Amino acid sequence: MEKKVWVAALVVAAGALLASTQYATHATPAGKFRSTPTVAPVVEAPTSSDPFGPPIPEPRAQISAPKAVLGYYTVSNKNKASLDSLLAFGGGFLNQMTTMTFAALPDGTIAGVAPQDGLQAAQSKNVKAYAALTNGKDGFSPEVAHAILSDSAVRAKLVHNAVALLQQNGYGGLNVDFENMLPGDRANFTAFVTELATALHTDGRTVIISVMAKTSDSPTRDWVGTFDYAALGQVADQIQLMTYDEHGTWGEPGAVAGLPWVENVITYASAQIPPQKLLLGLPAYGYDWNTNNAKQNKAVTLKNIPALLQKTGAVQQWSAVEQSPYFTYQADDGSTHHVWFENPESITAKTKLVPRNNLAGVAVWRMGFEDDAFWQAVKTGLEP
Secondary structure, three states: HHHHHHHOHEEEEEEEHHHHOOOEOOOOOOOOOOOOOOOEEEEEOOOOOOOOOOOOOOOOOOOOOOEEEEEOOOOOOOHHHHHHHHHHEEEEOOEEEEEEEEOOOOOOOOOEOOOHHHHHHHHOOOEEEEEEEEEEEOOOOOHHHHHHOHHHHHHHHHHHHHHHHHHHHHEEEEEEEEOOOHHHHHHHHHHHHHHHHHHHEEEOEEEEEEEEEEEOOOOOOOOOOOOOOOOOOOHEEEEEEEEEOOOOOOOOOOOOOOOOHHHHHHHHHHEEEEEEEEEEEEEEEEEEEEOOOHHHHHHHHHHHHHHHHHHHHOOOOOEOOOOOEEEEOOOOOOEEEEEOOOOHHHHHHHOOHHOOOOOOOOEEEOOOOOOHHHHHHHHHHHHH
C-alpha cells in the first residue's frame, strides 16, 4: 500500500542485509506501509467484455506534458484513505493510479479483486487505472517468482490471465511489482516482461515495471540483481524507480530519499533507460527511529507528522545536504527518537528533477498518506 501489514520476517532479514547499500524498494523491511494485495478466488481468463470499453492507445516512450502523476491505490477494511485521496486530488493533480490488488500465484493464476469503487471514481476523474501484479499473496515471495519465471508455460499462462484480467476490469495496463527475487531469475524476468509487453501492446495496453532504485548494477546481489535496467527499458513503456527508503527502520536514521542519492539513482537509470520512460518515486511518509529500542522503529504518514510535532514539542530541522526535514524528541519513557520525513520543500526539490532530466513523471507511494500541501509541491516541482 488503516490496513497495513508490516512486512514479513523474510523481508526484514533482506532489508537488514541491504541497509547499508544504495538500493531501495517498494517493500521495506519492518514498516513501509506496504499492502498485501486483497486476495480473492483465483482469476482465470474471463469471457466477459471490457465494461469500460477498450483503452485509448497511447504513444510509447513519448510521455510529454502534462507529466505523468501516478499514485498507488490500496484497499483497506478499516478506511478508504486511497479512495478519499482519489476523489480529492484525481484529475486536478493525479492523472494515473495503480491498484495494489492482485497477486501472481505459482501456477500462473492470479488472486485478487478489482476495487470497483476506485475504478469508477478514476473513470469519473479521468484518471487512467493500472493493475499492480505482485509475486505472491502473502508478501513478495522469491519462491513464487522463481516458479513462474523459470517455466515458460507458466509465464505464458500468467500473461494470458493478466491480459484477460485487464480486459475484464477496464484497466489501461499492468504495473508489474515483483520484488525479493533471486538473482538467477534475471534473464527469465526480462523474458517474462518481454512476453507480457508483446501481449499487452497487441491489446493496446501499457506495461509499467517497478524496479528497486540503485546507483550501479549488481547482477548477483539479492533483491537488486534481477532487474536488468537496460533490457527492461527496451520493452516496458514506463519504469517506476522506487526512489525511497534510502534509510529505513531496519538501519540507522537518515533521509527517506535524500536529494543527492535520488540524483545519483536518476543518473544511473538514465544511462540505461530512456529518461522519458522513467517515473520518479516519491514517498508520502517518514520514519521514526527509537534509538533506545530499534524494535519500536516505525513508519509515519505525512498526515500524522504535524500531530507528532505538536505532541512532542519538537522543533523541525532542515538538512541542507539531504534537502530533507527531520526532528528529534524525547518520548514519555525517556527514549530518544529521530524522525526523518518529507515536506513541501523536499518534495518540490525532488520533483524538479523530473522536468530537469526529461523524465516521464512521478509515482507516489501511497495515496492516502499525503495532504493538500504534498500535491501542491508536486505541481510546483513539475512546472517547467
